[in-house]
Structures are given as C-alpha cells and as structure tokens.
Amino acid sequence: MQTVHRQLADKNEATESVTRRIAKQLPAKIIIWSFLLFVLVFTLFPVLISVLGSLKTNAEVTAGGTFFPQEWKFSNYLEAWRQADFARFSWNSLFISTMTTVIALLISSMAGYAINRREFPGKRFYMIVQASTMFISIGAVVLRPQFELIVAMNLNASLWGIILILLGSHAAVFFMLIGFYGSIPRELDEAATIDGCSFYGVFFRIILPLLRPGLAVGALFQFRNAWNEYIIPLVFTMTNPKMQTLTVGLANLRYGYNAATQTHLMMAGACISLLPILIVYVFANRSFMQVTAGSVKG
Structure with a gap:
C-alpha cells in the first residue's frame, strides 16, 4: 500500500514539474511565435497585394481603396x-x-x-x-x-x-x-x-x-x-x-x-x-x- 502511495506521489510530483516547466517556457514561446507570425505576414503581404492587384482593372488599382477586386479579371x-x-x-x-x-x-x-x-x-x-x-x-x-x-x-x-x-x-x-x-x-x-x-x-x-x-x-x-x-x-x-x-x-x-x-x-x-x-x-x-x-x- 505504501508503495502505491509513493508511486502516486512520484507521478504527481513529475506532473507538477512538467507543468511548471511548461509555464516557464510559455511566455518565451508566445514571443517567438508572435515574432515569426509577424515576419510571415510582413513577407507575404506584398505578394498578396500583387496577386490581388493583378486581378483588378487598371482603374481600380490606380484609384485604390479596395482590398479584394470588385471584378475578378483573370484575363x-x-x-x-x-x-x-x-x-x-x-x-x-x-x-x-x-x-x-x-x-x-x-x-x-x-x-x-x-x-x-x-x-x-x-x-x-x-x-x-x-x-x-x-x-x-x-x-x-x-x-x-x-x-x-x-x-x-x-x-x-x-x-x-x-x-x-x-x-x-x-x-x-x-x-x-x-x-x-x-x-x-x-x-x-x-x-x-x-x-x-x-x-x-x-x-x-x-x-x-x-x-x-x-x-x-x-x-x-x-x-x-x-x-x-x-x-x-x-x-x-x-x-x-x-x-x-x-x-x-x-x-x-x-x-x-x-x-x-x-x-x-x-x-x-x-x-x-x-x-x-x-x-x-x-x-x-x-x-x-x-x-x-x-x-x-x-
């Protein structure tokens, strides 16, 4: 019986240790992933603008003011x-x-x-x-x-x-x-x-x-x-x-x-x-x- 209690205590201690480790690493991971997401958006945004602009009319591109094309011009x-x-x-x-x-x-x-x-x-x-x-x-x-x-x-x-x-x-x-x-x-x-x-x-x-x-x-x-x-x-x-x-x-x-x-x-x-x-x-x-x-x- 004592052996079972000791095993349960060891499991609880290991679980708490893992939880504390994850809690310590969480802020750093949030910062890293936020930075990577910002770089991804910053890199892909000009490409997305070019792709959407290529599907607009010349007047719509020149005038601006719209993100998605009002009329998709695949031609x-x-x-x-x-x-x-x-x-x-x-x-x-x-x-x-x-x-x-x-x-x-x-x-x-x-x-x-x-x-x-x-x-x-x-x-x-x-x-x-x-x-x-x-x-x-x-x-x-x-x-x-x-x-x-x-x-x-x-x-x-x-x-x-x-x-x-x-x-x-x-x-x-x-x-x-x-x-x-x-x-x-x-x-x-x-x-x-x-x-x-x-x-x-x-x-x-x-x-x-x-x-x-x-x-x-x-x-x-x-x-x-x-x-x-x-x-x-x-x-x-x-x-x-x-x-x-x-x-x-x-x-x-x-x-x-x-x-x-x-x-x-x-x-x-x-x-x-x-x-x-x-x-x-x-x-x-x-x-x-x-x-x-x-x-x-x-």
Missing part, C-alpha cells in the same frame, strides 16, 4: 502574356538562368574542392580575388568595358554573352560550397585514393554526390540572381529586342499603346515571373536540411 494574365511576348522572353530567361546556374555550379564546385583539399601557389590570392568580387562593387562603371569585350568576342548577338557576364557573380556559391566541403570527411578521399581512384575520380564519383545539398542551395541562389537580373540584359539586348529577358519584357508593360500606365498588367506579369522561382525553390528545399554526417562509420 489580365493572358493580356500580359500576349503584350510582353512572355513565351519568347520566358525562354530567354530560362535559358540564361539555367546555363548560368549549371556552369557556375560546375566551376564553383571544382574550384572549392581544389581550394579545400589541395595546397598550391596563389591559393590565398585566388581567395582574395573571389572575395573582392563580393564585397567590392563598381556597378555600372564596368558595363561599357563588358559590352566592348563581348562585341570583340562576337557574342553580342547571342545569349551566351549575357551568360558569360553573369558567371562573374559565382563567388557567393563558391564560398558556400567551401563550407559544405568542410563537413565531408577527408577519410573518404584517402579511402578512394587507396582503391585506385584519381583526383578527378574522387571528385566526380565520391565527393560530388555528397555535395548535392550544397549544390541545391547554390543552384537556388544562382538561378534566382540570374532570373532577376535586369541591368545587364537590358544593356546587352538594346539592339536586339528578341533577346530580351522576362524582367526586361515585364518593364515594357508599364506603358500601353496609348501611353497609359498599365499597373494591373505589370502585377500580372510579376506574378507569372514568380512561378519559376517557386518551382526551383520547391525542388531545392528538399536538400536544405540534408547533411553528410554518417557517411563514414567510426
């Missing part, structure tokens, strides 16, 4: 697609963004592997050069030299000229992948080398598959940057409108045939341009939380 998307020639411009943006992402990931992954696994003359200088491209921005000053360089290479009539220029902004992916390389044990390289694998064989057969989470994250950022680029495609496609990207074509929706501002069509075009980024994020998000821990048994 705005078809009109924006037709006026901005979205089919051609979407293909140009997709080609530029995809090729820039693939080539940048290849260059960054190979350079990061050499930097992380090898010692060679000029290694520190190379790191400084890569870092300088991130922290030193000279903006539009380089547009003219870049354009003259592309013309001299006879790439001004091709999308490859824009791709070549955009590849210069891969330093962020390079440093990101170096961090992922640090989590891959060097014992894998040594074991593969002992088994007869060459330096390139180790990279492509062993390291690259383990680097998929880092490549996915890098692909998301590189694709987003290339997709949203505006100034470089605008400058390099002035003489050839058929090479314009979606961001440049979207800006052309600002004024219609009668020189009136078409805010509703710009919002519809902006919503259309968001879809590829969302699709890439959905696929890349699967790899965000993956780690390489457990690849080597202790």
